[in-house]
Amino acid sequence: MTAIELATGVRAGTNQASVVVDDHLRRIAEGDGDIHAFNLVIAERARSRAEAIDAAVGRGEDPGPLSGVPIALKDNLCTRGTPTTCSSRILDGWCPPYDATVVTRLEQAGAVVVGKTNLDEFAMGSSTENSAFGPTRNPRDPSRVPGGSSGGSAAAVAAGFVPLALGSDTGGSIRQPAALCGVVGAKPTYGGVSRHGLVAFASSLDQIGPFAANVADAALLLDVIAGHDPLDSTSWPEGIPSVSDTLGDGVSGLTIGVVREFLEGGADSDVLARLDGAVAALRSQGADVREVSIPSVIYGLSAYYLIAPAEASSNLARYDGVRYGLRVDAPDIGSMYGATRAEGFGAEVKRRIMLGTYALSAGYYDAYYGQAQRVRTLIIRDFARAYEEVDALLAPTAPTTAFAFGAKTNNPLAMYLSDVFTIPSNLAGHPAMSVPFGVGDDGLPVGVQVLAPALGERVMFRVAAALEAAAPAAQVAA
Amino acid sequence: MNDGWELVIGLEVHSELKTHTKLFCGCRNAFGDEPNTNVCPVCLGLPGSLPVLNRAAVELAMRIGGALHCDIRPSLFHRKNYFYPDMPKDYQITQYDEPLNADGWLEIADGTRVGIERAHMEEDTGKSTHVSTTGRIHGADHSLVDYNRAGVPLVEIVSRPDLRTAEQARAYVTELRSILVATGASDGKMEEGSLRVDANVSVRRPGEDFGTRCEIKNLNSLRSLGRAIDYEAARQIDVIQAGGRVVQQTRHWNEDEGRTIAGRTKEEAEDYRYFPEPDLVPLAPDKAWIDQVRDGLPVLPAQRRERLAAAAGVAPGDVALVVSLDLDALVLGAIAAGADPAIALRRAENEVAANVDKGRRLAPTVFAKVCEMEASGRLTATQAKQVLGELVASGGDPEAIADAKGFRPLDTDAVASAVDQAIADDPKAWARYCGGEDKVAGLFVGKVMKATGGQADGKAVTALLQARRGG
Numbered sequence: 001m002t003a004i005e006l007a008t009g010v011r012a013g014t015n016q017a018s019v020v021v022d023d024h025l026r027r028i029a030e031g032d033g034d035i036h037a038f039n040l041v042i043a044e045r046a047r048s049r050a051e052a053i054d055a056a057v058g059r060g061e062d063p064g065p066l067s068g069v070p071i072a073l074k075d076n077l078c079t080r081g082t083p084t085t086c087s088s089r090i091l092d093g094w095c096p097p098y099d100a101t102v103v104t105r106l107e108q109a110g111a112v113v114v115g116k117t118n119l120d121e122f123a124m125g126s127s128t129e130n131s132a133f134g135p136t137r138n139p140r141d142p143s144r145v146p147g148g149s150s151g152g153s154a155a156a157v158a159a160g161f162v163p164l165a166l167g168s169d170t171g172g173s174i175r176q177p178a179a180l181c182g183v184v185g186a187k188p189t190y191g192g193v194s195r196h197g198l199v200a201f202a203s204s205l206d207q208i209g210p211f212a213a214n215v216a217d218a219a220l221l222l223d224v225i226a227g228h229d230p231l232d233s234t235s236w237p238e239g240i241p242s243v244s245d246t247l248g249d250g251v252s253g254l255t256i257g258v259v260r261e262f263l264e265g266g267a268d269s270d271v272l273a274r275l276d277g278a279v280a281a282l283r284s285q286g287a288d289v290r291e292v293s294i295p296s297v298i299y300g301l302s303a304y305y306l307i308a309p310a311e312a313s314s315n316l317a318r319y320d321g322v323r324y325g326l327r328v329d330a331p332d333i334g335s336m337y338g339a340t341r342a343e344g345f346g347a348e349v350k351r352r353i354m355l356g357t358y359a360l361s362a363g364y365y366d367a368y369y370g371q372a373q374r375v376r377t378l379i380i381r382d383f384a385r386a387y388e389e390v391d392a393l394l395a396p397t398a399p400t401t402a403f404a405f406g407a408k409t410n411n412p413l414a415m416y417l418s419d420v421f422t423i424p425s426n427l428a429g430h431p432a433m434s435v436p437f438g439v440g441d442d443g444l445p446v447g448v449q450v451l452a453p454a455l456g457e458r459v460m461f462r463v464a465a466a467l468e469a470a471a472p473a474a475q476v477a478a
Numbered sequence: 479m480n481d482g483w484e485l486v487i488g489l490e491v492h493s494e495l496k497t498h499t500k501l502f503c504g505c506r507n508a509f510g511d512e513p514n515t516n517v518c519p520v521c522l523g524l525p526g527s528l529p530v531l532n533r534a535a536v537e538l539a540m541r542i543g544g545a546l547h548c549d550i551r552p553s554l555f556h557r558k559n560y561f562y563p564d565m566p567k568d569y570q571i572t573q574y575d576e577p578l579n580a581d582g583w584l585e586i587a588d589g590t591r592v593g594i595e596r597a598h599m600e601e602d603t604g605k606s607t608h609v610s611t612t613g614r615i616h617g618a619d620h621s622l623v624d625y626n627r628a629g630v631p632l633v634e635i636v637s638r639p640d641l642r643t644a645e646q647a648r649a650y651v652t653e654l655r656s657i658l659v660a661t662g663a664s665d666g667k668m669e670e671g672s673l674r675v676d677a678n679v680s681v682r683r684p685g686e687d688f689g690t691r692c693e694i695k696n697l698n699s700l701r702s703l704g705r706a707i708d709y710e711a712a713r714q715i716d717v718i719q720a721g722g723r724v725v726q727q728t729r730h731w732n733e734d735e736g737r738t739i740a741g742r743t744k745e746e747a748e749d750y751r752y753f754p755e756p757d758l759v760p761l762a763p764d765k766a767w768i769d770q771v772r773d774g775l776p777v778l779p780a781q782r783r784e785r786l787a788a789a790a791g792v793a794p795g796d797v798a799l800v801v802s803l804d805l806d807a808l809v810l811g812a813i814a815a816g817a818d819p820a821i822a823l824r825r826a827e828n829e830v831a832a833n834v835d836k837g838r839r840l841a842p843t844v845f846a847k848v849c850e851m852e853a854s855g856r857l858t859a860t861q862a863k864q865v866l867g868e869l870v871a872s873g874g875d876p877e878a879i880a881d882a883k884g885f886r887p888l889d890t891d892a893v894a895s896a897v898d899q900a901i902a903d904d905p906k907a908w909a910r911y912c913g914g915e916d917k918v919a920g921l922f923v924g925k926v927m928k929a930t931g932g933q934a935d936g937k938a939v940t941a942l943l944q945a946r947r948g949g
Contacts, residue, residue: 078526091525098519100526199525204756232528233758311756314559317568318523322623333621337561360559360751369753 003069003163003217007110010068013057017050017068021112024070028114028161035137037146037156039075039085041115046070049112063110066224071106072156072165075116076123077208078197079103086199087131088121090319090344092326100197101232102166102208102225109224114162117152121346122316123173123201125149126418129409130348140182140444144402147177147418150211154181157211164221165211170201171304172398172422174209175434179397179447182436184218184464185211187422189454190429192240193222194229200315202308203234205426215435215468219244219461236455240431246458247465252286256463257390259451260293262421267399270440275396278437278448281470282394282463292386292393296378300424303379305416306359306372307427312349313356319344351412376427383428387453392463395421397434397447421449431457435464438472484684485711486691487647487677488639491654492632493664494602494672495538501601501631502529502571509670513624521629523566528757535631536578538663539599540763540771542633543579545661545778546594550771552762553578553598555755560748564604564623572600572634574752578761584637584657585780586649587795593638599761602630633663639678639688644707648700651675656779656802668699675703679710681718689714690724694738696731706731710738782806790819799827803834811842817849825849829866837870844869847876858935861885885933893926893934897942900925912947919943 001009009015025043032038053063073079076086078096080103085091099107106113120130128136128151136151138144139159146155150167154177157165167174169187178185186209193208200206210221223242229235258279263272279289321327321340328339345353359368386393398418408415425432431454434447448467452460497507503520519527543550556574577598585591604625635654641647655673658664666673680691694710697703714724728741742748763771777785779801783794786806790797790813800806805826812822822845830837830845848869852862857880865879900922901908911918923939 076526084525086525094525096519096524096526098524098526196528197526200757202756231530233530234756310753314557314569314751314753317559317561318525318566320561320563320568322563323522323566324524333563357751360753362749362751365751365753 001163002214003066003212004220006163007065007067007069010053010057010110011062015068017053017057017112018047020068021046021050021070021114024114024162027159031159032161034142035139035155035159035161036134037117037136037152037159037161038072038115039087039118039133039152040083042082042113045082046112046114053110053112065109065220066106066164067110069111069164070114070162071111071221072115072117072153072162073103073113074119074150074153074165074167076119076168076199076201077103077116077166078199079113079116082116084116084199085133086122087119087133088344088346088349089132090326090341091324092344094325096197098197101194101229103197105225105227111164111224117150117156117165119152120149121349122199122312123149123168123170123206124312124348124352126172126176126415127403127405127408128152128177129405130346132346135405138181138402138444141402144404144444145180147180147398147402149173149177150185151177153211154178154183154185157181157183157213163213164217166208166221166225167211168198168201168206168208169422169426170205170207170308171426172419174211175422175432175447175449176398176418178211178434179436179445179449180402182445182447183211183213184215184433184435184468185209186218186222186433186460187425187431188222188226188457189236189240189431190426191232191234191236192431192455192457193225194227194232194235196229196231200311202311203315204311205304205308207426215461215464216244216247218433219247222457240455240457243457243461246462249462250285251282251463251466254392254459254463255288255290255390256282257290257292257386257393259297259386259393259395260291261295261297262395263291265298265396265399265420266417267396267421268401268440271396271399271401271446274438274440274446275394275448277472278394278467278470282466285466285470287463287466289394290390292390294379294382294386294424296375296382297424299375300379300427301416301420303372303375303427304419304423305355306368307376309352309356310359310369311356313353313360316345316349316353348412379424380428383424383430383453391452391459392456393451394463395449395451397421397449401440401442401444401446425451428454430454431460433460433464435467436471437467480681480711480715482683483681483711483715485642485644485707486639486680486682486688487641487644487707488691489637489641489647489650490676490678491635491651492674493542493635493658493666495535495631495633496662496664497532497534497538497631499532499534500629501532501535501599502629505629507630508626509672511626513622513626516626517628521566522625523568529571529755531758531761532631535599536761536763537771538631538661539578539597539633540768541661541775542635542658542663543582543597544772544775545657546579546582546584546597546635548579548582548594548597550579550763550768552576552760554760555599555758556752557755559751562603563621564606564625564628566604566625566628570601570603571755571758573598578763584650584653586646586653587783587798588646588649590640590646592640592650595636595638597633597635600632600634602627602632604628639680644704647677647707648704651700651703653779660776660779671698674698677703677707677710679707679714680724681711681714689718690726692724692726692738693728694731695728695741698733702731702733705736706738709736713738786810789813790823792819792823797823799831803827803831804838805830805834808838808840808842808845812846812849815843815846817846818853821849821852822846825852825862825866829863830870832867833870840870844876851876851880855935856880857885858933858938860936861933884931893930893938894942896926896929896934897922897939897946899929901946911943
């Protein structure tokens with residue numbers, strides 16, 4: 001059943017939150033030993049929460065649009081009194097004293113948090129292999145990675161453990177694992193969803209977004225978590241528009257661009273073939289699809305790998321052993337910092353902290369960070385020009401289908417290239433989402449990416465719904 | 479001075495802003511509370527927390543900018559990255575190359591106009607205490623950190639290198655402090671650390687280019703500031719005269735030893751890796767807000783000194799104390815009501831200042847009345863002081879108080895006859911006085927006071943004695 005069907009049943013009293021939650025906890029208990037989507041399952045809390053929802057329905061109250069729907073949270077979202085690890089040893093033992101704004105909104109909407117999902121440490125990675133607690137397996141093929149960094153959330157939805165999950169997307173960390181696991185994943189407009197309580201990786205790029213097995217569920221989840229938050233200064237005052245009511249509007253009359261530079265961006269031929277199929281499907285539904293050029297996107301990856309590590313080097317400075325998390329004792333404060341961080345952080349996190357520290361150093365700032373910000377400005381300008389002609393853009397989500405464990409761990413650059421099509425939207429602050437659209441030559445899911453201008457979520461979801469309706473039959477979520 | 483060397487001094491003053499809450503969160507901004515009680519996820523820098531700018535702090539910072547004649551303009555926050563245990567995020571949110579206030583000036587009491595390069599906003603750090611038997615950081619076996627101060631709003635006011643003496647530097651800080659207090663931005667308490675001063679000092683021959691400067695930290699009082707600048711200038715002159723070269727470095731003032739001690743040199747200086755704070759949006763106050771802040775500024779101390787000095791017919795420096803005590807309105811009102819300016823100023827900076835909070839509430843016409851009673855001889859100076867003291871403390875009518883105290887106007891004949899009687903009673907003492915022993919006058923004054931029931935004016939009696947002696 002979809003999240004909407006589950007919530008409808010619970011609200012109507014024809015289904016019970018306790019039954020729904022128990023059913024999903026059982027699926028997790030049976031299946032997650034093989035998948036390792038979860039870092040932590042909070043079964044008792046979920047059950048008592050479900051009982052409270054059932055009691056509320058019994059009293060004639062409406063617990064909200066997600067009544068009784070189990071949801072998984074990426075383990076970089078703060079949950080009061082429940083450990084939040086970022087899949088890092090450095091946060092050993094830390095329990096946040098507060099809930100992220102998205103968690104509060106979910107609970108106000110009646111959702112039931114069942115656990116915290118695995119990720120690449122501090123969301124740095126594209127395969128979930130960088131977790132301190134071991135990798136997550138792709139439910140479509142356990143010999144393959146689920147993508148990342150929100151691999152746990154994508155796998156949890158793909159495996160049917162939960163109908164909904166939240167992830168965070170800094171350079172593609174929702175969309176790429178959604179594509180590799182064959183689920184829907186959306187990165188909203190920067191500022192559309194509050195970052196309050198999201199443990200920062202790269203503050204100017206990070207954005208929380210939904211995972212779901214279908215577009216309508218993803219739309220409902222986005223509607224619940226979006227909105228202005230005074231606790232996040234970068235939150236849009238007017239908020240992003242609601243999207244659930246636009247899904248049936250169709251694409252007739254829309255102009256949709258296919259980004260030429262992305263077609264030449266090194267995607268596998270089977271991935272490009274599915275994209276062609278998506279173009280044909282949209283045309284057949286009345287959209288005008290044409291090729292457009294966004295010349296500067298080819299510099300996106302380079303700019304991203306200066307800006308994101310630079311911000312990360314600063315954001316991750318606070319993990320110093322002084323106040324919380326891991327501390328490795330040493331004779332003096334400098335040695336304590338060094339020993340704690342050497343033991344607490346994994347290799348990829350250290351690599352990015354060093355990269356970012358270097359990029360911000362006196363004498364290099366202009367050549368690296370400054371130049372990257374200028375590229376970012378160019379990308380925003382080029383997108384704006386494209387959006388003078390088109391309503392939305394189409395692109396592959398990832399260059400390949402799910403790859404094997406270890407295939408890219410020794411070659412960071414190859415791993416970084418997994419995000420070449422997703423990064424430009426983060427740099428621009430624009431929304432983008434991945435919708436499953438058939439399978440590749442290896443039988444594994446392929447995602448098609450829909451991009452839209454800032455606050456263009458409504459048109460993005462219209463296109464996504466049209467793609468979902470036309471997707472090859474083999475690609476129905478579990 | 480200094481054998482033909484000229485000092486070049488620029489000051490960096492950190493002022494805590496007197497807001498109710500911190501710069502980026504709702505925690506109380508208060509000095510002296512139990513450690514780590516005014517803290518939350520934001521000012522502790524917990525993972526996932528985000529700063530939200532305090533509008534009241536921005537407004538106070540703009541008031542400072544306005545009072546310092548700065549251009550108040552669109553600005554940005556940056557992160558200044560360095561590791562220190564009392565800094566929860568291991569970076570400080572501060573303003574770097576685009577400060578809120580820039581290009582202003584401040585006029586010190588001697589009339590020198592000192593340029594203000596910038597007055598920018600930033601957050602304060604926590605406070606470390608190093609626990610050991612010696613109380614020193616070296617040898618301490620552990621440290622305790624109080625984060626109550628972390629995130630308290632600060633404005634850093636950076637002067638141009640326009641100051642030339644330690645005395646001017648002290649006058650600058652004194653003036654700046656009075657401006658900060660007058661604008662309501664700060665309580666100006668150096669002893670509680672709400673006003674902290676760093677001094678950049680170099681020396682040169684007049685007309686030459688600036689010399690290499692050293693930055694002196696840990697100046698916790700005006701006295702330290704003056705001593706440290708003079709010490710540091712002398713040290714640099716010694717270095718140059720011995721054929722050496724001043725090394726650009728940070729130096730710490732040691733008040734007990736009366737000297738500055740070398741810290742970091744520029745070569746070892748930390749690279750703070752400044753970059754724009756992505757968790758905050760640019761701070762660009764609109765014209766309406768800036769105009770509103772400028773219009774709401776109080777009359778500043780320099781203008782108040784000029785106004786009072788003009789009314790009293792004295793130099794601005796002569797009314798500095800009264801203005802700094804916030805008694806200028808009282809004195810101006812008294813002068814307008816006909817008080818003698820010299821008497822009004824003298825009584826304000828003594829008797830009224832002694833009970834200044836109540837003194838500020840004294841009605842200018844009442845104050846003028848007491849001054850008039852003294853000027854006319856209705857009251858002696860001593861009596862006027864007593865009447866005023868009671869007026870300030872308890873209120874009332876000056877005439878009634880004087881009557882109640884039995885202060886009757888004495889006619890000069892009565893005083894004169896008391897003086898003559900005292901001389902007649904003690905011819906030996908009178909001979910000594912006439913022989914030039916001035917201190918004997920006290921004996922006669924005492925006797926006259928006794929004879930008149932304490933109502934004679936001591937000065938008038940002394941004048942009579944001198945007249946009798948013939949000068």
